[in-house]
Amino acid sequence: MAAESPSVRSTVRQFLSLERDVLVLSVAMFAFSLGFQMTGRYLSEYLVVLGASPFVVGLYGSFGNIISAVYPYAGGVFSDRVGSRYALTLFGLLSTLGFLVWLVAPLVGPIGLGALVLEPWVWIFVGLVLAQAWKSFGLGATFAIVKQSVPDDRLARGFASTETFRRTAFLVGPLLAAGLLFVFSGGAAGEEILPGFLYVLGVAVVFGVVATAVQHVSYEADADSFGTEFAGIDQIRSDLADLPEPLRPLLVADTLVRFANGMVYGFFILVITRIWELDATVFGFYLNPAVFFGVLLGVEMVVALASMAPAAVVAERVGLKPVVALGFAVYAVFPVLLIFAPADPLVVTLLFAFSGLRFAGLPSHKALIVGPAERDAGGRVTGAYYLLRNTIVVPSAALGGYLYDSDWTVALPAGPLDAVTAGPELAFSVATVVGVVGVAYFLAFGEEFAAYA
Template structure:
């Protein structure tokens, strides 16, 4: 009983605006997690080849890149709340395009609009960083990353059921209609309950697009220039990691069907188990980050991830996919809170919006390049994108061991 009380006391900082964000993430994650395992097969059903799928992701990230530049600046000048609320509503209405898309070209239009409307992401990241106490950053980021996943444990199985009943195309249209409703509810909750966290807000809004982009880029460069070397190394690690994103966002769901031979139900069950394991590991992972340091957590995460990727390449062997994704869940649970805590440790509050915007933009540049490349490699051989991921993880481990200094983690 006392242990349970201590856990609740540790998590007492999750209230007010932070609790509102967590609740909306729960709703959004529940809906999105129904669609994600079947997203690439849905695009293929609408006529997109693996290369076109990568091109769609690349173009959507160009739109997101453009929106992040002013978004990061606006978050630090005009406040977090108003940007988050307005553009959450716009993202919600964009989901209707996924519902009625007759072919992949309409999906391309939808992802471009959604990328533009996600201008609020730097403000969202900055608000979360503002709300988590300094001595709770490791466990704080671990818990808020995983709490929304609780509602998503059974989402992939729900997706598998809908697809099996209505077919892939019709079933996914119903799924995106549900996502639209959940996003609208989340937008209203943010409008009603979020409170501003930035103290000095410019109440005027003199919008000059050219000057806004120039000032944003200058501000992000200034924030990076003034950052310590360790933060620069963490940003480098994130950029290298983001090259892997298209592989796991778009091509893993094709790989498990084309190479692993899984059924829709087996794939949904595997994703549900992955989410459940991540939830179980959230609290101990956050504790490990706070107790033993950010660098130790990252090193252990990649020591687990590298053999997991090797196993993933042997997908035809029974249960190898299951073992691989189990190890990846462990590694990811360690890496995510460590990276987030590292960034906040070394970033002053007044620069957080710009630094998060810079990180997001650099990551997006990597994704823009790697998305069509991953699609091209997949068309050559479904294993090639995952071999690329394995080599990237080995490179990241080298950067971790050689250049990253963790002088804050245990303080």
């Protein structure tokens, strides 16, 4: 008898049948993801409104990469020491505080410290340190739970179920933000985003408070296990050295693709709101560029949610590698397609729908990461993998910001181009070149997980 495909109904049934602790974790993940997605994709515009340059936006992206590299591993170690319940509560409180710091940043104003002046945008960096805290627990825990609960040849399907619920927040969050911006922000672009975005941040604070309270009260601490004391740098070296051999080609390709995406990810909104000032009228309602960007993110996530489960089923028939390669390819080519696209609302909407296909490979990608790990080592393998990948990706956004915000020109001696000029086109083009190299490397050297071969 053929296995049931992961339809929406079966996904909901599988979700509701989860054990209580996993259910609590999933609900908290949804709430915090909602807060992150309402705010995170707009923070580049928020930084510029608060006085930051595009290069500072790039530095902010690289700062976020540092946090993404350090938090998953450090958070897992901390959770092992104090137990999941207290770790969840602490991380939830810190994330909520981060949203609050973002909210009050415009009210603080410049602060003079002698010759040094702290501009309001500095507090967005501070808030990020706090707001990302909850993710430090969720990443490794989710991988480990799925690895322990799902047969090896159904890993992609298991991740598709959990990702569908988490990514639903990725759909609802930007649309909710767009709605609040539509109601409370007027005009075409610029500082008009500020009133509405403060409401967005206020709602994110409320979500954080509620999620933290629910998980602290509902999470059962009886089954918490406490690990041994952290062994320091030697333990990190050991975990990195012990990464399964099949992961190494995937890690190289994934790092190149993520480096490419990191170069320009934070500038997608600036292309819409600052370069093109692209507005639209939908069903008679005028959408300013910031609101329209939220709609574009919603379109992207509708395609993502619709494609993840079918892609997981396809992976069971053709293998994980082709599906992962598809996701990598979309990551790679999207930047150059976007920056050279005509500033037409319909064309750009179709491009963001195409971008949603990069998520189709995400469940298979996660299965390919955790699949070769021992059944009781999924969290550690995941943490080590992301620690190494995200550490290498750290400078990507700063490099992208430098190319995006510079105005130099280099003459070329011969060839189809007379010169190379810095700017958004160069930043996005270089990103695509790096991404394509990653895709080619994965196609050439990437290994299939044995359970799907």
